[in-house]
Amino acid sequence: MDQNEILKHLTPVIYQRFKTAVELGKWPDGSKLSAKQLETCLEAIVVYEQKYIEETQRTGYVPPKKTPCADKDDEDTLKWK
Numbered sequence: 001m002d003q004n005e006i007l008k009h010l011t012p013v014i015y016q017r018f019k020t021a022v023e024l025g026k027w028p029d030g031s032k033l034s035a036k037q038l039e040t041c042l043e044a045i046v047v048y049e050q051k052y053i054e055e056t057q058r059t060g061y062v063p064p065k066k067t068p069c070a071d072k073d074d075e076d077t078l079k080w081k
Contacts, residue, residue, distance in 0.1 A: 006047045015048045019059070 017028065018041040026032050033041065049058040056063070 001043075003047045003050075006044050007051055010044055010048050012052075015045065018044055 021027050021033055022038065022041050022045065025038075045059060055061065
């Protein structure tokens with residue numbers, strides 16, 4: 001299914017149900033998500049969030065670090081022997 005087709009059928013309520021189902025690994029009735037259902041839900045969540053959700057609020061968002069992990073001077077040069 002292409003992204004436009006997904007967006008055409010995905011409402012905020014369905015998006016939230018998919019998100020909850022992925023988080024819990026089961027549907028509201030208690031039945032477990034199959035691997036295919038999980039894949040479909042994840043795809044729909046990503047497509048919906050790309051279109052309607054602010055980047056900082058999207059699933060899996062990690063803010064950039066304010067400072068690098070190491071100083072540039074601390075970098076080791078790789079030497080092949």
